[in-house]
Amino acid sequence: MTSGYNFAYLDENTKRMLRRGLLKAIAIPGHQVPFASREMPLAHGWGTGGIQVTAAVLGEHDVLKVIDQGSDDTTNAVNIRQFFARTAGVATTTRTREATVIQTRHRIPEAPLKAGQILVYQVPQPEPLYRLEPRRAETLTLHAFAEYGLMNVKLYEDLARWGRVETAYDYPVRVDGRYVMAPSPIPAFDNPKMHRMPALQLFGAGREKRLYAIPPYTDVHSLDFEDHPFEVHLQGQACALCGCTTSFLDETVQAEGEVLWTCSDSDWCREQQEGLAL
Amino acid sequence: MSLANDVVLDVRGLHKRFTLHLRGGVELPVLHDVSLQVRRGDCVALVGPSGQGKSTLMKCLYGSYGADAGQIVFQGEGGLLDLAQASPHQMLAQRRRAIAYVSQFLRTVPRVPALDVVAERALQAHPEPADGEPDDEAQHAEALETARDAARVLLRRLNLPTALWSLPPATFSGGEQQRINIARGFVEPARLLLLDEPTASLDAANRRVVVQLIEEAKARGTAVVGIFHDEEVRDAVATRCVELGTPSDR
Amino acid sequence: MTSIEPLLQVRALGHRFPSVRGGPWAVCDASFELFAGEVVAIVGESGSGKSTLLNAVGARLRPLAGQVLYRTAAGAWVDVHAAPERQRRELARSEWGFVEQAAADGLRLNVSAGANIGERLMGRGDRHYGRLRATAADWMQRVELDPARIDDAPRAFSGGMRQRLQIARNLVTQPRLVLMDEPTSGLDVSVQARLLDLIRHLSQRLHLCALIVTHDLGVARLLAQRTLVMHEGRIVEQGLTDRVLDDPQHPYTQLLVSSVVAP
Numbered sequence: 001m002t003s004g005y006n007f008a009y010l011d012e013n014t015k016r017m018l019r020r021g022l023l024k025a026i027a028i029p030g031h032q033v034p035f036a037s038r039e040m041p042l043a044h045g046w047g048t049g050g051i052q053v054t055a056a057v058l059g060e061h062d063v064l065k066v067i068d069q070g071s072d073d074t075t076n077a078v079n080i081r082q083f084f085a086r087t088a089g090v091a092t093t094t095r096t097r098e099a100t101v102i103q104t105r106h107r108i109p110e111a112p113l114k115a116g117q118i119l120v121y122q123v124p125q126p127e128p129l130y131r132l133e134p135r136r137a138e139t140l141t142l143h144a145f146a147e148y149g150l151m152n153v154k155l156y157e158d159l160a161r162w163g164r165v166e167t168a169y170d171y172p173v174r175v176d177g178r179y180v181m182a183p184s185p186i187p188a189f190d191n192p193k194m195h196r197m198p199a200l201q202l203f204g205a206g207r208e209k210r211l212y213a214i215p216p217y218t219d220v221h222s223l224d225f226e227d228h229p230f231e232v233h234l235q236g237q238a239c240a241l242c243g244c245t246t247s248f249l250d251e252t253v254q255a256e257g258e259v260l261w262t263c264s265d266s267d268w269c270r271e272q273q274e275g276l277a278l
Numbered sequence: 279m280s281l282a283n284d285v286v287l288d289v290r291g292l293h294k295r296f297t298l299h300l301r302g303g304v305e306l307p308v309l310h311d312v313s314l315q316v317r318r319g320d321c322v323a324l325v326g327p328s329g330q331g332k333s334t335l336m337k338c339l340y341g342s343y344g345a346d347a348g349q350i351v352f353q354g355e356g357g358l359l360d361l362a363q364a365s366p367h368q369m370l371a372q373r374r375r376a377i378a379y380v381s382q383f384l385r386t387v388p389r390v391p392a393l394d395v396v397a398e399r400a401l402q403a404h405p406e407p408a409d410g411e412p413d414d415e416a417q418h419a420e421a422l423e424t425a426r427d428a429a430r431v432l433l434r435r436l437n438l439p440t441a442l443w444s445l446p447p448a449t450f451s452g453g454e455q456q457r458i459n460i461a462r463g464f465v466e467p468a469r470l471l472l473l474d475e476p477t478a479s480l481d482a483a484n485r486r487v488v489v490q491l492i493e494e495a496k497a498r499g500t501a502v503v504g505i506f507h508d509e510e511v512r513d514a515v516a517t518r519c520v521e522l523g524t525p526s527d528r
Numbered sequence: 529m530t531s532i533e534p535l536l537q538v539r540a541l542g543h544r545f546p547s548v549r550g551g552p553w554a555v556c557d558a559s560f561e562l563f564a565g566e567v568v569a570i571v572g573e574s575g576s577g578k579s580t581l582l583n584a585v586g587a588r589l590r591p592l593a594g595q596v597l598y599r600t601a602a603g604a605w606v607d608v609h610a611a612p613e614r615q616r617r618e619l620a621r622s623e624w625g626f627v628e629q630a631a632a633d634g635l636r637l638n639v640s641a642g643a644n645i646g647e648r649l650m651g652r653g654d655r656h657y658g659r660l661r662a663t664a665a666d667w668m669q670r671v672e673l674d675p676a677r678i679d680d681a682p683r684a685f686s687g688g689m690r691q692r693l694q695i696a697r698n699l700v701t702q703p704r705l706v707l708m709d710e711p712t713s714g715l716d717v718s719v720q721a722r723l724l725d726l727i728r729h730l731s732q733r734l735h736l737c738a739l740i741v742t743h744d745l746g747v748a749r750l751l752a753q754r755t756l757v758m759h760e761g762r763i764v765e766q767g768l769t770d771r772v773l774d775d776p777q778h779p780y781t782q783l784l785v786s787s788v789v790a791p
Contacts, residue, residue: 149651
């Protein structure tokens with residue numbers, strides 16, 4: 001651990017402020033809580049919100065995993081993991097099942113999470129109504145009165161234009177039957193994992209300065225229409241490395257032009273290959 | 279307030295003046311202590327030179343002008359009513375069923391076809407739907423067709439060419455517009471019928487039709503008050519003539 | 529005569545916009561009633577307070593004085609500005625409609641015509657895509673828009689078409705009270721004629737109560753059974769439209785009526 005930094009980089013008062021915000025967020029599932037987002041040693045848009053949340057909840061005995069689009073090996077994931085290794089001295093891992101805190105950008109791990117784990121999402125735009133109603137004051141009012149007709153307008157538009165809901169990621173959900181929430185740009189494929197997840201889910205948007213949360217075992221339903229219910233579509237391919245047909249696959253075009261499908265979740269792929277998955 | 283047996287309209291001591299604020303408040307008295315009784319089946323012709331208030335009296339009866347003093351006791355829809363004191367809604371209710379007015383001008387919403395201009399008067403007279411409840415589609419369509427049938431009968435009698443029925447009347451000739459006005463006035467039986475120069479732009483044949491329509495209305499018990507500059511028509515339909523400014527004969 | 533209960537009662541309404549030295553009252557001591565199924569026009573020149581009055585009635589601004597009492601579909605009287613905001617918003621979404629002067633203000637321009645019409649339905653919980661679409665198409669026909677254009681955005685529509693789309697968007701929930709702010713201004717004469725006919729037809733068929741602000745006396749005469757005349761924030765005259773226009777009593781009304789340029 002590098003000396004000269006407070007544990008996990010942020011000072012204690014800031015962490016206290018974040019924890020208060022997080023407690024409020026957990027108490028009101030799906031509701032966006034404003035917070036005084038700090039300047040972090042990386043630019044906005046690179047996970048500053050997620051990092052602040054992780055810094056606030058991390059304890060010295062925690063085991064941290066950081067993934068970016070399912071992979072532990074991308075530049076971002078590596079940098080963030082090393083950041084906490086240096087400033088908090090915590091153990092880190094690439095194994096989902098061994099982590100106590102998992103910070104993620106744009107995926108939920110394939111391995112089902114357990115009670116006692118915390119999943120921290122990096123969020124670019126916390127406001128699900130943003131595209132249709134950019135005025136903050138107006139969306140605050142809509143959320144306060146649960147006036148979500150506009151959200152269905154978005155889905156209607158997709159259906160009208162494409163014949164199906166085209167929102168492939170950051171698909172809006174209704175939490176605990178009350179607030180409509182943006183789950184961050186995870187693929188719609190991952191949405192069902194949020195429903196009644198035993199782990200605590202925390203969301204941090206650094207640039208927009210908002211926190212929100214889903215407590216364990218909370219109902220989370222993706223918005224849809226009666227006659228066009230939300231459905232997860234399997235891609236119909238198998239991972240070229242492990243043969244799995246049920247996980248979310250990345251599609252890579254090779255130099256020769258052929259398409260390679262591989263598990264997005266690198267740890268899951270490893271488990272499959274090692275025959276360890278249950 | 280009460281009316282003798284057959285009396286439909288009893289005008290008592292009506293006064294009307296215009297105050298022209300734009301000309302320094304100059305007052306123009308027009309009606310002075312006008313009294314008039316009209317019975318069922320009567321046709322009272324208002325006669326006399328222009329400027330004596332004939333049209334003004336008609337408009338007071340219809341509610342287009344307000345009266346300054348006096349009463350207009352009317353045996354209307356739902357009972358006796360002093361039209362001079364009636365609220366806008368009471369007046370509107372009377373205009374829907376009890377009072378019809380054939381004026382000299384035709385003002386209509388621009389695109390409504392001539393047939394519907396007439397038919398809508400008949401349709402308006404129908405019982406109103408309950409507060410906030412829109413009409414049932416089928417019922418409305420049926421009612422509209424019945425009203426249009428009544429309108430067609432009248433337009434045929436008035437010799438309005440069928441080709442014009444589906445056109446908006448704004449571009450019609452004076453005589454054609456007047457016949458629409460007349461049809462609209464007669465399509466729904468009323469207790470009081472006000473006619474302001476109903477035959478001014480009509481040829482002899484159509485004047486005769488109008489005379490017939492008036493006779494039929496009288497026979498039904500409608501009280502008619504009219505201004506007829508055409509003496510022939512007046513002589514044919516009027517049961518008496520009244521000159522304003524002179525004591526009326528009862 | 530049987531008396532009918534009014535739908536809306538405005539009592540001594542007054543409003544002034546904040547300014548350093550107080551400023552004039554935009555609306556002062558305005559009182560009137562509205563009944564189901566009638567069309568009432570508010571006429572007056574620019575600055576007379578008509579739009580302020582309309583906005584106060586439609587709960588888009590909170591007046592400094594007076595009350596707006598509305599009788600809900602359930603029969604209960606609500607003091608609009610004293611009620612909780614949730615209830616006000618609920619009423620504005622379901623029982624009232626507001627047609628803006630500029631259609632662009634009353635529509636979502638970047639969303640399809642069908643979605644514009646369906647939004648109020650989705651807002652009240654309708655979640656069947658097929659039915660929403662069918663209702664939207666039906667309403668487009670009623671306002672004489674080609675239902676084949678249901679997926680076009682309002683950007684692709686002309687001013688008159690946008691105005692009709694705005695009307696459809698408001699009427700789809702069958703409101704009992706519709707407020708319109710200069711609905712025909714800025715439109716070509718032939719387009720105006722079409723819109724007037726549509727408003728007249730719909731208000732009759734749906735037994736709507738409509739309150740229409742207009743500076744055009746011709747519109748008032750053709751559409752409204754009753755008219756209110758506003759001048760410098762006050763209602764100076766009100767009554768049957770033909771009486772107000774043909775036998776005006778108040779000096780300002782006489783001035784207004786005599787100033788009209790007849791075609």
